[in-house]
Amino acid sequence: MTDQNEHPNTKSNDITIWDRIVRLCHWMLVACFVTNYFIVEPGRLYHEIAGYTAVSFILLRLIWGFTRPITNYASFRTVNLHIREFKQHIQHLKQRNVPAQHGHNPFGWLMIFAVIILFLGLGVTGFIMEEVDAFFGNSTLEWIHGTFADVLYACVLIHVAAVFFVQYKGRVQLLRPMLVGKRRITKKNN
Numbered sequence: 174m175t176d177q178n179e180h181p182n183t184k185s186n187d188i189t190i191w192d193r194i195v196r197l198c199h200w201m202l203v204a205c206f207v208t209n210y211f212i213v214e215p216g217r218l219y220h221e222i223a224g225y226t227a228v229s230f231i232l233l234r235l236i237w238g239f240t241r242p243i244t245n246y247a248s249f250r251t252v253n254l255h256i257r258e259f260k261q262h263i264q265h266l267k268q269r270n271v272p273a274q275h276g277h278n279p280f281g282w283l284m285i286f287a288v289i290i291l292f293l294g295l296g297v298t299g300f301i302m303e304e305v306d307a308f309f310g311n312s313t314l315e316w317i318h319g320t321f322a323d324v325l326y327a328c329v330l331i332h333v334a335a336v337f338f339v340q341y342k343g344r345v346q347l348l349r350p351m352l353v354g355k356r357r358i359t360k361k362n363n
């Protein structure tokens with residue numbers, strides 16, 4: 174990042190990180206998960222609606238990720254899971270300097286893929302339980318479905334803790350871009 178072109182009084186800049194679709198998908202997934210895990214009765218109509226809504230937003234996010242240009246952080250073409258990337262992210266954390274012009278870190282991408290698979294698994298097992306007569310009330314399937322939900326809950330807890338940890342340790346704004354789309358780059362004192 175260069176300072177040369179900035180107005181002398183400028184203390185900060187905003188850069189766009191997450192577009193509206195990514196943010197919409199994220200907060201809809203949060204709402205659907207909370208609804209189904211904590212609020213409505215499992216298996217009933219509202220549970221089905223929230224479950225299929227979550228699956229729809231997962232599919233939208235997948236289409237979005239496959240069709241965005243590589244210049245958009247939401248694109249799956251930006252994913253790089255080479256061991257070097259993991260080491261570099263740990264290095265950035267140790268140096269307390271995660272670059273502002275960054276999308277998800279490689280650990281984040283792994284978590285995202287796990288979350289996608291779990292939501293799809295919940296949708297498929299839920300659908301089979303409801304719609305395929307032979308599996309109606311099937312206890313094994315119910316157990317698999319419930320386990321997917323519990324593992325997803327564990328992932329979410331780790332995810333939220335990781336967001337706050339990386340934001341603090343790496344001195345990079347993560348929450349604000351997921352809320353309003355933009356990251357504020359403030360000049361560091363060091």
Ligand code: HEM
Nearest residue numbers: 195202203206276277278281285288329333336347348351
């Ligand atoms: C059910 C709960 C949640 C689920 C399923 C979930 C899932 C996800 C997913 C799939 C992404 C990737 C976004 C994308 O590229 O499309 C993500 C990113 C993110 N989530 Fe969540 N999330 C949950 C709760 C939360 C909460 C409560 C917060 C706020 C503290 C949060 C903050 C963030 C942030 C800041 C990112 C971007 C991280 C980065 O910059 O790499 N999430 N989340």
Ligand code: HEM
Nearest residue numbers: 206209215216221224225227295296299300302303319322
């Ligand atoms: C966001 C996605 C979902 C979450 C987090 C979720 C979560 C849960 C949880 C925690 C249970 C209780 C499991 C247990 O008692 O061990 C459950 C049960 C169930 N879910 Fe889901 N679910 C989701 C999506 C769906 C979908 C899409 C359907 C199908 C339309 C569905 C149908 C059912 C059924 C039929 C049960 C069994 C209810 C019973 O015990 O009678 N779920 N779900």
